[in-house]
Amino acid sequence: MIQRIKSRLLRARISPIATGFLTVLWCLMWGDFSLGNLVNGVILAAIIALVFPMPHVSRETSLRPLAVLWLVVVFIRDLFWASLQVSWQVVRPRGVRTSALVRVRLRARSDLLLTMTTDLFSLIPGSLIVEVERDRGVVLVHALGAESEADFRAVRESLLRQEDRVLRAFAPTRELRALGLIKPRPQSGAPASGGESTTGGGA
Numbered sequence: 001m002i003q004r005i006k007s008r009l010l011r012a013r014i015s016p017i018a019t020g021f022l023t024v025l026w027c028l029m030w031g032d033f034s035l036g037n038l039v040n041g042v043i044l045a046a047i048i049a050l051v052f053p054m055p056h057v058s059r060e061t062s063l064r065p066l067a068v069l070w071l072v073v074v075f076i077r078d079l080f081w082a083s084l085q086v087s088w089q090v091v092r093p094r095g096v097r098t099s100a101l102v103r104v105r106l107r108a109r110s111d112l113l114l115t116m117t118t119d120l121f122s123l124i125p126g127s128l129i130v131e132v133e134r135d136r137g138v139v140l141v142h143a144l145g146a147e148s149e150a151d152f153r154a155v156r157e158s159l160l161r162q163e164d165r166v167l168r169a170f171a172p173t174r175e176l177r178a179l180g181l182i183k184p185r186p187q188s189g190a191p192a193s194g195g196e197s198t199t200g201g202g203a
Contacts, residue, residue: 019045061112067169074165078124078158086125089145100146101130102155106137106163107179113171117163127155 023041027033108114111134118129118139131140143155167181176182 015049018049022048061170062172064169067165071165071169075120075123082125082127086144089126097145098147099142099144100152102141102143102146102152104139104141104156104159106139106160108163108167108171108175109137110171110175113163113166116170117159117166120166121159121162127158 019042022045023038026041026044027037030037106114106117108117114132114134114137118132121127121141122129126144128142129139130142133139139159141155141159143151146152146155164181167176167179171179171181173182
């Protein structure tokens with residue numbers, strides 16, 4: 001009984017994927033993929049997982065192929081356009097005069113969706129997430145060339161649109177309803193709209 005409980009605890013805390021990744025990283029550091037080094041890597045990875053356990057991350061998502069396709073298409077477009085803008089800022093005579101830190105409050109509370117949103121946004125040239133306040137859902141964005149309030153507003157809107165596409169592609173349906181991104185289902189037995197119905201006899 002005790003052994004079974006211990007086995008369940010180990011399975012819950014040690015991820016095979018993380019263990020494999022750390023083992024490969026260990027072997028790459030030593031440049032040796034011998035059997036002994038692989039065993040040492042597995043043991044070290046298990047110790048790291050037990051001593052420094054990762055927090056639980058909810059993986060509840062919904063995959064919507066059309067929304068994912070749109071997310072990828074817009075990301076590639078933004079990547080191309082931002083690359084041109086940053087290149088021009090670098091080579092133009094006035095150069096890059098300034099940059100700014102812009103604080104943006106996101107709506108997603110899932111760690112997974114928050115990470116996806118911030119990572120994708122950081123891959124766009126000229127923007128970088130430098131701080132995430134996980135409890136409040138607030139991120140701090142370093143925006144290259146942002147000078148005016150209009151620039152700050154554009155950065156906020158761009159990040160919120162990115163989050164919107166991520167949510168529509170991967171967020172559970174109930175989370176989309178809670179955020180108002182899709183209409184709630186009509187309750188069964190609800191009266192039809194269009195006027196009040198009255199009962200009673202004639203004059």
